[in-house]
Amino acid sequence: MISCSDLHGFRGLFLDFIGDPFDDFEANCTRFFADGLLVVESGKIKDFGEYRILKKQYPELEITAYPNQLMIPGLIDLHVHYPQTEMVAAYGEQLLEWLNKYTFPTEARFKHQAHAQIMADFFLDELLRHGTTTALVLTTVFPESVDAFFEAADRRHLRMIAGKVMMDRNAPKELLDTASTSYEQSHQLIQKWHDYHRLAYAVTPRFAITSTPEQLVLAGRLLQEYPGIYLQTHLSENLKEIQLTLELFPNNSDYLSIYEQFGLVQSRSVFAHGIHLSDGEFNRLSAAQSTIAFCPTSNLFLGSGLFKLHTSQSLNPSIAVGLGTDIGAGTSFSILQTIGEAYKVTHLQGQAFSGLQGLFLATLGGARALQLDDKIGNFQIGKEADFVVLDLQATPLLSLRTRQALEEKTLEAIADSLFALTMLGDDRMVQATYIMGKPALFATDLGSG
Ligand SMILES: [Zn+2]
Known part of the structure; x- marks a missing residue:
């Protein structure tokens, strides 16, 4: 008994x-x-x-x-920006214009810890109201916004992963760090929060456009110094973004090679979107056992394109894929709705995608992608x-x-x-x-x- x-x-x-x-x-x-x-x-x-x-x-x-x-x-949300909660559903632009017009002014307010605390509470309430219990979360460039998020998550005993955005060029001055301050601040945040209760840290360069090579070198160094931490960033979301990225890194032949060059493509790396990846990039992500966060509501909202889920799954090994809401470019906190939109994106490409496959990506699949399937999923x-x-x-x-x-x-x-x-x-x-x-x-x- x-x-x-x-x-x-x-x-x-x-x-x-x-x-x-x-x-x-x-x-x-x-x-x-x-x-x-x-x-x-x-x-x-x-x-x-x-x-x-x-x-x-x-x-x-x-x-x-x-x-x-x-x-x-x-449910597991593999890509979401908590500071963008209050600007969700902002009308009418594609990625780069949308960032400048809506996102950066909103993120600038997070240098005030009190504001960050209010928004972290609101954001976590929204996740929980929608059944999301674990997420890989982008914050802002301000360490205060990272502390506010982790404190709020810890009070709720949540299993959450987050990191400070690293961004030292091509954004408004008040949102820029430097290569060395981003390294130092990330370093301190890792020591404070990584593996603390149910929390874990992700090194978070926003994307290649907003980081100098020096900053990406230091992002790679953090991954080497702390083998248990994650990397999260954006990859190949929008055609103009890809063009500008390759202008900024003229010696690179494709987008993924930039991250590869700095040691950022590994088995604990989660790349959001990957819409316009070449076959070669897909193959290299497969070989590196990296993860793609498929964010269909965001990809449709910003007119970015259709993720080739079938290609990612046809490789050997298949690429680990999870679902991301990508709030605030995404339009819903609901992973259920995200599965519904993923169905439409795959359907438009003549591919099948069942509700059970969607639920797998949002539970055990997401847990495997995060190497957390011994704990959740x-x-x-x-x-x-x-x-x-x-x-x-x-x-x-x-x-x-x-x-x-x-x-x-x-x-x-x-x-x-x-x-x-x-x-x-x-x-x-x-x-x-x-x-x-x-x-x-x-x-x-x-x-x-
Ligand atoms: Zn995003």
Whole structure:
């Protein structure tokens, strides 16, 4: 008999992944329980399986029941800018004009820590309201904005990765650091925050246009000095951006080679977009085992282009891909909606992309890309209990659409409902978000809202 002192159970429908549905039949990669039981102890998954079988081992277990709700692992956003929250959906420009007109003035306000704290709280509330429990986050050039973000994430016990933007040219003067100050500040932030509780650090040159070669040399040095940290940046998003990049680095034959030259292309590197990559660049990303963050709402909004997901998956090894909302060029915090837009982007290129493949990218796929699949990504025993409760009847239309699936409760029917959720879904579908087995904390819970 197992003592139930620190144990808590969750009962309902569960869906997660144990394999990659881009490599194998979906049924082989997916785990579905129409009546499942998740047992959590001290924030980690203690047991997981069919209620009818597992319950016998835990006769006194206190259980929270979600009989008609679908529980999935916490969603992972692989590319998002927290300071751009208040300028989301700014009208009418492509990347470079959009940065100058909207983004840089907004980011300039983050040198004030009080402003950064308010926005970090708002941003994390939005993530949690949409079921996102882990994200790879860009801040601004100001270290205060990094501290504000990590402090807010830590108060909520979140598993988050972030870094100070490095930017020493081609931006307004008040937003520029220098190669040496960016190195020193990043160095201090890594020592303060990397591997602190559930937090990790990502070296964050914005993109090649806003960094001198000297700054990129030092970004590479940080990666060498701290092998456990990440790199995040942008790559090959927009045609004018690529043209300007190659003018600034005239000795390089393509965009990726610039990052390669400075030692930034490695297995813990996450490149946002990669829309206009050549076959050669795709092959080199595959060989380096780097990751691409596919950000469809952003790519459509800025008119950047269509990411070739099928090409990234056809390579050997396939390139690790995760989904990014890319707020504020992206138009929704919802990873469900992002899956829906990813479907449209692939569909426009004559390719298939199922709701289950989308959910894989947003859970186990994203966790693998971040090399965090020993901690998050599915309901495997021993992992951290970050998960989301989806209400399949959250709106009248959704209720109508999923009624039959909830009667059948088969994987096929639920997968069909999940796809509908990616088309119709938003924060209303997220009934609850759990962090380490406890209801997620919002700014109001922490007295900072
Ligand atoms: Zn971005």
